[in-house]
Amino acid sequence: MKRTKALYANSLASSMAMGSSQPFIAVYAAQLGAxxxxxxxxxxxxxxxxxxxxxxxxxxxxxVGRRVPFLVIGSLLxxxxxxxxxxxxxxxxxxxxxxxxxAFYSMTLPTFTALIADVTEPDERTRETVRIxxxxxxxxxxxxxxxxxxxxxxxxxxxxxxxxxxxAELASALVLLGFREQRVAKRWPSxxxxxxxxxxxxxxxxxxxxxxxxxxxxxxxxLFTITVTxxxxxxxxxxxxxxxVSDLASMAAMYAVSRAQLGLVRFVELQALxxxxxxxxxxxxxxVPNVPVxxxxxxMTGLINPLVNTARTVYLLAVVPVEGRATYIAVANVLQxxxxxxxxxxxxxxxxxLSGGSEDVASAMIPVYLLSAAGRLAFxxxxxxxAKYVR
Numbered sequence: 315m316k317r318t319k320a321l322y323a324n325s326l327a328s329s330m331a332m333g334s335s336q337p338f339i340a341v342y343a344a345q346l347g348a349x350x351x352x353x354x355x356x357x358x359x360x361x362x363x364x365x366x367x368x369x370x371x372x373x374x375x376x377x378v379g380r381r382v383p384f385l386v387i388g389s390l391l392x393x394x395x396x397x398x399x400x401x402x403x404x405x406x407x408x409x410x411x412x413x414x415x416x417a418f419y420s421m422t423l424p425t426f427t428a429l430i431a432d433v434t435e436p437d438e439r440t441r442e443t444v445r446i447x448x449x450x451x452x453x454x455x456x457x458x459x460x461x462x463x464x465x466x467x468x469x470x471x472x473x474x475x476x477x478x479x480x481x482a483e484l485a486s487a488l489v490l491l492g493f494r495e496q497r498v499a500k501r502w503p504s505x506x507x508x509x510x511x512x513x514x515x516x517x518x519x520x521x522x523x524x525x526x527x528x529x530x531x532x533x534x535x536x537l538f539t540i541t542v543t544x545x546x547x548x549x550x551x552x553x554x555x556x557x558x559v560s561d562l563a564s565m566a567a568m569y570a571v572s573r574a575q576l577g578l579v580r581f582v583e584l585q586a587l588x589x590x591x592x593x594x595x596x597x598x599x600x601x602v603p604n605v606p607v608x609x610x611x612x613x614m615t616g617l618i619n620p621l622v623n624t625a626r627t628v629y630l631l632a633v634v635p636v637e638g639r640a641t642y643i644a645v646a647n648v649l650q651x652x653x654x655x656x657x658x659x660x661x662x663x664x665x666x667x668l669s670g671g672s673e674d675v676a677s678a679m680i681p682v683y684l685l686s687a688a689g690r691l692a693f694x695x696x697x698x699x700x701a702k703y704v705r
Contacts, residue, residue, distance in 0.1 A: 317433045318442060320493050321426075324385070325446045326453040327486035328422065331393075333454030334461050335479035337557045338550065339412060340539040342472050348405040350675065354536035354662015356409045358655040361532065363417040365651020372424035372644025381429040381640070382495055386487040388421025393483035396476050422486075423647060428640035431631050432496045440578070440628050447624050448568040455561030457482065462554030471550045507638065511645065516633040516703035523696050524626075525649045527589060530689020532657030534596040537665060537679045537686075545676045546603045556612045563616025571620065578632055582701045585625035588618035589694035593687050600683030603676075632704060661686070 343356050375384050395415040402408050434442045457478055465471030512518055542548045548556075576584070591614065598611045634642035661682055668678035 317493065318445075320489055321430065321433070321442075321446055322449045323489040324426070324486050325449045327482045327489060328389070328426075329450040329453030330457040331479040331482035331486065333457035333557070333561070334475040334482065335396075337458060337553060338461065338472060338475055340536070341543055341550065341553060343405050343408055344539055344543045345472075346403060346405045346408060348409075350536065350540055350665045350669075351662045352405055352409065353539050354658050354660075354665075356412065357532070357535045357539075357662075358658035359409060359413040360416050361658065362651045362655035363413050364420045364423070365647040365649075365654070367417045367420040368424045368644035368651075369641070369648045370644075371421045372428075372640035372642075375425045375428065375640040376638050380495060381425040381432065382490050382493045384421045384425040385429070385490055388418050388425075389483045389487035391418035391421075392416075393480045393487075396480040400473060400476055420647075424640045424644040427627060427631070427643050429495075430627075431636075431639055439631060440581070440624075441572070441575075443624055443627050443631075444568060444572045447620055447627075448565070448572065451561055451564040451568055451620060453482075455558055455565065458554050458557045458561060462551050462558060465549075465551045465554065471554070507641065510635075511642070514633065516700070517630070517642065517646075519703070520629065520633070520700060521646055521649055523693060523700070524646065525653045527690065527693035527697070528650050528653040529657045530686050530693065531592065532654035533661040533664075533689070534599070534683055534686035535654070535658050536662040537596070537682060538599055540665065540675055540679065541599045541603050542608075545679075546605070546608070548605070552605065556608055559609055560612040560616035560619070563613045564620050567617045567620045571624065578628060578704045579701055581621070581625040581628055582704055583698065584621045585629070586694060586697035586700070588621045588625075589697050590691060591618055592694065593691040596683040596686040596690070600680045629700065629704065 339360070340353055340356055343353060348356065371384055371388070375381055392415050395411055395418070399408060399411045399415070402411065430443060430446065431439065457475075460478060461471050461475040464474045511521070542553055542556075595611055595615060598607050630643055630646060631639075664682045664685075665675060665678050668681065669675045670678075672678075
């Protein structure tokens with residue numbers, strides 16, 4: 315199999331695993347009886363372990379000059395946790411299992427991004443990144459649609475979704491067996507990298523802005539789960555449908571991006587504009603959480619998510635050195651994970667504190683949603699400053 319086609323296949327399978335499970339993990343925890351603080355802790359630990367462990371895996375990957383073994387082993391170990399997650403009825407145990415699962419899954423993230431750079435030339439990297447992200451969106455949409463369909467037929471959507479995730483993760487590992495890696499320079503992590511990071515202005519500025527933006531963005535994440543399950547009282551089929559609508563919008567956005575052949579500067583500017591647009595999401599969920607509004611918001615996020623993800627990848631690959639590439643990407647993801655951990659915990663704790671144990675969580679969530687919106691707007695606007703580094 316051609317190396318780029320193997321990357322497409324891995325992206326498709328991995329995204330099917332995420333599409334059939336990630337939209338429903340926190341919802342499933344809520345169904346098990348998790349409190350707002352526990353839901354906030356779930357969001358926090360998933361993001362923390364997913365991102366924090368990447369520094370370890372990214373550093374090892376650079377040290378041995380290999381990517382594929384980490385992708386294969388991480389996918390297999392992550393898949394192995396799903397049966398145990400389905401067997402527990404305890405919210406606390408489920409949260410713990412998801413924490414461990416995402417720690418294994420994190421092996422695949424910096425190494426996959428580094429592998430894209432290893433096997434593509436600079437002049438084709440943006441185009442290939444767009445194509446890979448397109449396959450990712452397609453896989454997520456197919457998997458989420460499947461979960462919605464089986465739930466509508468009266469089957470257990472959680473059981474089917476998590477089972478599909480397990481099979482898809484196994485498939486994502488299998489498609490990379492026999493993949494011929496390009497030799498890359500080995501580099502062991504050292505304290506000198508700290509000085510290199512702070513001296514790399516384009517990279518360091520991105521770290522600061524992204525970390526602060528994600529802090530305020532993630533404050534709203536546990537609230538979204540509470541809103542759809544306890545305020546809007548949506549069932550799994552409707553929640554899945556919202557995600558499918560978002561994925562379909564993402565497909566349209568990726569098609570438009572692939573046809574437009576945007577340059578790096580335009581991607582960076584669109585990323586800033588998209589992050590400002592995310593301000594509308596907590597406002598909609600907090601003030602008008604009805605199905606038509608949530609559909610419109612999911613269409614909007616579906617359109618702009620691919621822009622943010624693609625711009626983030628191509629920007630980082632453009633400003634980090636070839637040696638230590640996986641480590642640099644992992645550092646950015648670690649800081650993002652720490653930030654989202656803090657934000658998710660703050661969001662859940664604030665709702666518990668403001669509600670005072672009452673059933674009226676909707677009113678308690680409004681000031682927390684407003685806090686998230688204000689931070690998204692402020693630090694989204696500051697992302698426009700990054701364009702000067704790639705002009």
